[in-house]
Amino acid sequence: xxxxxxxxxxxxxxxxxxxxxxxxxxxxxxxxxxxxxxxxxxxxxxxxxxxxxxxxxxxxxxxxxxxxxxxxxxxxxxxxxxxxxxxxxxxxxxxxxxxxxxxxxxxxxxxxxxxxxxxxxxxxxxxxxxxxxxxxxxxxxxxxxxxxxxxxxxxxxxxxxxxxxxxxxxxxxxxxxxxxxxxxxxxxxxxxxxxxxxxxxxxxxxxxxxxxxxxxxxxxxxxxxxxxxxxxxxxxxxxxxxxxxxxxxxxxxxxxxxxxxxxxxxxxxxxxxxxxxxxxxxxxxxxxxxxxxxxxxxxxxxxxxxxxxxxxxxxxxxxxxxxxxxxxxxxxxxxxxxxxxxxxxxxxxxxxxxxxxxxxxxxxxxxxxxxxxxxxxxxxxxxxxxxxxxxxxxxxxxxxxxxxxxxxxxxxxxxxxxxxxxxxxxxxxxxxxxxxxxxxxxxxxxxxxxxxxxxxxxxxxxxxxxxxxxxxxxxxxxxxxxxxxxxxxxxxxxxxxxxxxxxxxxxxxxxxxxxxxxxxxxxxxxxxxxxxxxxxxxxxxxxxxxxxxxxxxxxxxxxxxxxxxxxxxxxxxxxxxxxxxxxxxxxxxxxxxxxxxxxxxxxxxxxxxxxxxxxxxxxxxxxxxxxxxxxxxxxxx
Amino acid sequence: xxxxxxxxxxxxxxxxxxxxxxxxxxxxxxxxxxxxxxxxxxxxxxxxxxxxxxxxxxxxxxxxxxxxxxxxxxxxxxxxxxxxxxxxxxxxxxxxxxxxxxxxxxxxxxxxxxxxxxxxxxxxxxxxxxxxxxxxxxxxxxxxxxxxxxxxxxxxxxxxxxxxxxxxxxxxxxxxxxxxxxxxxxxxxxxxxxxxxxxxxxxxxxxxxxxxxxxx
Ligand SMILES: Cc1cc2nc3c(=O)[nH]c(=O)nc-3n(C[C@H](O)[C@H](O)[C@H](O)COP(=O)(O)O)c2cc1C
Ligand code: FES
Numbered sequence: 058x059x060x061x062x063x064x065x066x067x068x069x070x071x072x073x074x075x076x077x078x079x080x081x082x083x084x085x086x087x088x089x090x091x092x093x094x095x096x097x098x099x100x101x102x103x104x105x106x107x108x109x110x111x112x113x114x115x116x117x118x119x120x121x122x123x124x125x126x127x128x129x130x131x132x133x134x135x136x137x138x139x140x141x142x143x144x145x146x147x148x149x150x151x152x153x154x155x156x157x158x159x160x161x162x163x164x165x166x167x168x169x170x171x172x173x174x175x176x177x178x179x180x181x182x183x184x185x186x187x188x189x190x191x192x193x194x195x196x197x198x199x200x201x202x203x204x205x206x207x208x209x210x211x212x213x214x215x216x217x218x219x220x221x222x223x224x225x226x227x228x229x230x231x232x233x234x235x236x237x238x239x240x241x242x243x244x245x246x247x248x249x250x251x252x253x254x255x256x257x258x259x260x261x262x263x264x265x266x267x268x269x270x271x272x273x274x275x276x277x278x279x280x281x282x283x284x285x286x287x288x289x290x291x292x293x294x295x296x297x298x299x300x301x302x303x304x305x306x307x308x309x310x311x312x313x314x315x316x317x318x319x320x321x322x323x324x325x326x327x328x329x330x331x332x333x334x335x336x337x338x339x340x341x342x343x344x345x346x347x348x349x350x351x352x353x354x355x356x357x358x359x360x361x362x363x364x365x366x367x368x369x370x371x372x373x374x375x376x377x378x379x380x381x382x383x384x385x386x387x388x389x390x391x392x393x394x395x396x397x398x399x400x401x402x403x404x405x406x407x408x409x410x411x412x413x414x415x416x417x418x419x420x421x422x423x424x425x426x427x428x429x430x431x432x433x434x435x436x437x438x439x440x441x442x443x444x445x446x447x448x449x450x451x452x453x454x455x456x457x458x459x460x461x462x463x464x465x466x467x468x469x470x471x472x473x474x475x476x477x478x479x480x481x482x483x484x485x486x487x488x489x490x491x492x493x494x495x496x497x498x499x500x501x502x503x504x505x506x507x508x509x510x511x512x513x514x515x516x517x518x519x520x521x522x523x524x525x526x527x528x529x530x531x532x533x534x535x536x537x538x539x540x541x542x543x544x545x546x547x548x549x550x551x552x553x554x555x556x557x558x559x560x561x562x563x564x565x566x567x568x569x570x571x572x573x574x575x576x577x578x579x580x581x582x583x584x585x586x587x588x589x590x591x592x593x594x595x596x597x598x599x600x601x602x603x604x605x606x607x608x609x610x611x612x613x614x615x616x617x618x619x620x621x622x623x624x625x626x627x628x629x630x631x632x633x634x635x636x637x638x639x640x641x642x643x644x645x646x647x648x649x650x651x652x653x654x655x656x657x658x659x660x661x662x663x664x665x666x667x668x669x670x671x672x673x674x675x676x677x678x679x680x681x682x683x684x685x686x687x688x689x690x691x692x693x694x
Numbered sequence: 695x696x697x698x699x700x701x702x703x704x705x706x707x708x709x710x711x712x713x714x715x716x717x718x719x720x721x722x723x724x725x726x727x728x729x730x731x732x733x734x735x736x737x738x739x740x741x742x743x744x745x746x747x748x749x750x751x752x753x754x755x756x757x758x759x760x761x762x763x764x765x766x767x768x769x770x771x772x773x774x775x776x777x778x779x780x781x782x783x784x785x786x787x788x789x790x791x792x793x794x795x796x797x798x799x800x801x802x803x804x805x806x807x808x809x810x811x812x813x814x815x816x817x818x819x820x821x822x823x824x825x826x827x828x829x830x831x832x833x834x835x836x837x838x839x840x841x842x843x844x845x846x847x848x849x850x851x852x853x854x855x856x857x858x859x860x861x862x863x864x865x866x867x868x869x870x871x872x873x874x875x876x877x878x879x880x881x882x883x884x885x886x887x888x889x890x891x892x893x894x895x896x897x898x899x900x901x902x903x904x905x906x907x908x909x910x
Contacts, residue, residue: 359871376868381743381762389740534868534875537746540849541788541826544873548824565822572784575757575777578743 062223062343065335066214073215077134081114081161082142083107084132086203088121088288089320090281090442095149096129102153103131112161120289122203123443124172130203132175133160140166142175144185175204180413181216190459195421196445197429198405202289207324210331213292219337221412225300226345230260233304237407239415241427246272246363246400247476247505248580249426249493252407255397258387259305262395269307269349270391270398271298272368273314273321276360277476278527280507282431283401285443287314287321290405291328295351297404299338300411302349305397310351313368315358325353360477360531364579365398367533378533379579400505402431422448426492430503434460436510437467444508446491453487456510467512471596475504477524477531478584480591481517500591502584516613517596518603522550524588532581539582542573546589553600554614556607556681563604567593612678615661619682620654622665624692626675627651634665634676656685696767703769717741718760718771719748729773730782730815732808732901733850734761737859742851746785747811751775786817789848792826793902795819800846800903807901808848826873834879836886839908840897842866847877847904853896865890877904 076082085091085100100118107114122130127146133156134142143166145156152170159167173187182200184191196202205212213219225233238253259267271294275283287294298310314321329351332338340348354372356362362377369391371377390396406428410418419427426448432455434444439461446455452472456462463469471481474491480501482489489495493503511520529547534540549566552558570586570593577583593600602608609617622634622643630650635643642658643665645651652675654665666676679685696702700711705722712721720736722729733745741761748760753770757777772778790812797804812818834842849868854877857864865888866879880888896905 361871378868380740381759382740383762383764384740528872530872530874532872534849534870534872535851536744537785537788537849540873540875541792542784544826545788545791545823548826552824561822569784572781576746576749576781576785578746578759 062219062335062337066217066220069211069214072211076115079136080134081112081136082117082132082134083114083161084117084119084134084142084204086121086128086130087118088285089318090121090125090285091128091130092320094125094128098150099129099131099148099153102150103157106153106157107161110157110162114161117206118208119204120202120207121285121443123199123285123445124203124440125442126440127172130172131156132204134175135160138164138166140174144172144175145170146172190440190444190461193450193454193459194445195429195447197409197421198286198293198402198431199443199445200290200409201293202285202443205290207289207291208327210292210328210335213290214335217412218292219296219335221408222296222299222337223343225411226303226343226347230304230306233300233411234260236415237304237410240410240418241415241425242403242406242410242418243426243493244400245402245406245431245505246398247502249503252399252403255387255399256301256304258385259307259395259397262388264395265306266309266394267305267307268391268394268396269298269302269305269310270365270368270372270396271310271312271351271401271404272363272365272398273312273318273401274356274363274368275315275318275401275505276358276363276531277505277507279435279509280433280476280505282433282443282506284318284321286401286405286431287312287318288324291325292332293405293408294401295328295332295338297407298351299342299347299349300407301397301399301404303345303347305395307397308348310349311354311372311391312351313354313356313362313372316355317358322353322355329353360527361533361579361581364533364581366579368398369396378535379581381578402506423490423492425494426503430491430506432506432508434508434510436473436508437464437512437515438462438510439464448492449490451488451490452482455491455508456487460510463510463512467514469510470513470515471511471517471520473509473511473520473524473588474507475502475584475587476507477527478502478581478587479504479507480587481511481520481595482591483595485595500587500594502587514611514613516554516609516611517592517599518550518553518609519611519613521588521592522547522554525550525585528581528585528588532585533579536578536582538573538576539578539585542569542576543582543585545569546573546586550589553603554609555616556603556609556614558604560604563600606681608681610680612680614680617682618661618678618680619656619685620659620661620663620665621677621679621685621688622652622654623675623677624649624651624653626673628673628675631670631673633668633670637664637668639664701765701767701769703765703767703771705771706773712765715764718750718752718758718763718765718769720761721765722750722760722771722773727773728814729760730786730811731761732811732848733852735852735855735899738855742855744849744851745789747782747815749778749781749785751778757781782815783817786812786815787820787823790817790819791823792828793819793848794845801906801909802903806903811901831876834885835908836884837890837892837908838886839892840885840890840894841906841908842879842885843904843906844876844878845904846902848902849875849877850901852899852901853877853905856895856899860893860895 159165173185243249574586730747
């Protein structure tokens with residue numbers, strides 16, 4: 058298939074135009090997130106129905122559009138209807154029949170299932186005008202995600218893919234680096250390091266071979282940006298890597314991902330072999346004389362292996378532990394040779410920068426953080442999913458306008474941003490622009506893009522304990538501060554959530570957090586203090602409540618709450634709670650049939666709250682635990 | 695000006711010449727200026743950097759681990775800055791809190807590098823830290839020459855480094871991660887069943903009594 062890229066591109070484009078203009082297409086999102094929502098059943102249902110009805114329609118499996126809350130997602134385009142492609146949400150397999158009968162066999166576009174129509178911006182990026190979030194979003198990394206078939210390099214080519222590489226191969230390495238420098242691109246792996254500076258350092262090394270590594274380890278719990286990009290549009294990353302390789306003079310590349318991402322691995326293998334087939338990786342790339350190939354490396358999914366020096370050790374076949382720096386990998390990396398490690402999204406953005414120019418890119422976002430930021434929005438927010446906004450967009454816009462606000466009409470309490478080692482920011486920070494420097498100023502980090510929204514039912518002390526627990530288990534354990542300092546913070550926090558801490562422990566926790574931040578060997582420990590320091594800074598009253606009041610204001614910490622049935626609300630004697638209580642801890646008053654919790658038997662599982670019919674809503678949690686005695690006294694025993 | 699290949703730096707007000715690329719720690723020690731350290735091996739490149747006892751302050755840069763940071767012409771180093779002292783103390787306190795300190799029954803009878811370092815740093819086992827929940831592990835005395843007591847290990851990593859320098863196949867390495875990271879033998883076999891030759895390099899560098907010679 059090797060041949061002239063322009064010819065291949067032309068053919069692909071013709072095929073694409075035919076598909077877009079005159080074919081009946083059904084696009085079904087089958088990335089990992091879609092699959093979790095049942096999209097494979099949806100796919101199968103469509104395939105069976107279409108076959109049965111004998112309709113001529115192209116079913117295309119696509120990646121993720123970022124609208125994970127509405128998964129499974131389906132886009133149907135019937136050119137004969139005169140309508141643009143229509144995006145449907147929540148299309149579980151039971152709803153397939155309705156769509157087939159309505160819109161595929163008939164001419165009813167089933168608007169009750171539709172989220173909106175798919176329109177295209179000038180540069181071909183799809184958007185949904187009916188969804189207000191697209192007014193704020195700007196999709197540079199996610200441009201193709203959820204619209205093209207990731208397994209068909211032709212669809213990538215048809216949308217201009219690899220033409221940027223062709224252009225870049227004609228540029229000098231200095232020219233490429235200058236473009237990236239002009240874009241003021243900062244690495245998307247977390248620390249926001251100046252990409253051009255890193256590349257320059259490697260480029261100037263007069264030793265070789267040089268290596269290039271794409272960091273697709275994505276160890277943050279709850280983060281899935283890199284997975285989505287690789288599952289939905291792998292060639293945008295591969296193209297960026299080849300461009301980088303040419304700029305650095307690297308001859309071998311690696312994509313390091315985790316074995317827990319089987320679909321990423323499967324799709325990357327196909328994408329790499331297709332790329333090899335058309336000659337955009339391998340020897341003499343597009344006739345330029347540049348040689349560069351990419352190998353896929355599967356890690357065992359240790360969080361610490363996401364750190365670049367640990368990743369290098371892991372690729373070398375050694376234990377994946379970070380090592381102190383200097384020397385930096387650009388000088389002493391894989392096998393001791395100059396090496397650059399960059400994040401998945403960094404490479405995807407490199408492709409866009411070389412395509413549209415560094416100057417164009419630098420105009421997007423804020424002056425010191427150019428371009429866009431991709432977040433995995435999760436937690437107590439309506440529209441969970443992937444978000445890509447220009448840097449500098451405020452947290453409020455991301456959470457309330459793009460994310461649709463807090464679920465169930467609850468109130469916002471905090472947003473945990475930057476992954477496990479990020480920080481928790483309060484309401485007062487909502488007007489903060491999201492960029493590297495602003496986040497750092499308030500004690501959080503950009504991280505690689507986790508954003509978890511917390512509401513009034515989340516306890517901040519427990520939240521801090523949760524993240525520190527993760528870090529204490531997942532840090533490499535190599536240095537004293539990381540291994541013992543983080544663990545000591547955890548021991549203190551474990552006491553707090555049990556109401557066992559003292560004021561002195563609170564001071565110790567704070568002191569430790571500062572020391573761990575400054576004294577750790579790698580950045581992991583360095584940022585491990587963030588969840589503690591930010592919750593202490595913004596939610597100190599909650600710590601005080603746990604420590605001095607032995608009380609959990611959010612009613613979360615099990616040992617600091619008790620359950621209580623409000624006698625005035627428990628009217629009907631419905632017995633729901635009695636029948637479901639696993640420990641027979643609910644007694645019924647002989648005369649009134651009202652219920653009462655026997656505290657010595659209660660294990661605080663919360664089942665009674667869940668089963669108490671909403672019209673009674675008689676079970677409540679109280680804190681501190683002794684409060685229940687007062688209530689019982691007031692109620693007359 | 696320093697000679698070619700050398701740079702001139704100031705440590706605690708004293709002018710010191712050091713070879714280019716040398717780490718601050720060795721430049722200081724060569725000049726007779728003490729900086730606490732346990733994991734440092736001069737020949738190790740990159741350095742181990744695990745113990746976190748060697749912090750110093752560099753003007754314009756802040757706190758750095760002196761065994762990791764190379765010297766630069768004109769660098770001004772203070773070993774007694776408050777922040778550096780606090781961090782060194784903290785690291786030592788954490789190590790002591792995680793150590794049994796049963797020196798009376800220990801083969802080294804309190805005469806180990808670790809305890810001496812703690813004494814010279816004037817750091818005692820802290821009372822205000824939570825006790826670390828370590829489980830007692832069996833002592834491995836299967837080897838004819840070397841006894842391995844994992845309970846004493848402070849995880850500095852020097853033994854692994856010297857062993858790797860000497861032997862092709864290293865009989866032990868670190869396993870697990872986070873707080874649970876510890877030294878173990880290859881496939882957790884008794885040391886006597888590994889390829890350990892008993893050269894004793896690891897015993898020489900062990901700052902505690904995790905690896906020691908069997909008494910004759
Ligand atoms: C504990 C730890 C975990 C990390 N995990 C990741 C990760 O999952 N993905 C990533 O791209 N970078 C991760 N990093 C950052 C990398 O070390 C490195 O800075 C990054 O890959 C550089 O790429 P960039 O310049 O494109 O940001 C991690 C860092 C630390 C300290
Ligand atoms: S001597 Fe520097 S970290 Fe151990």
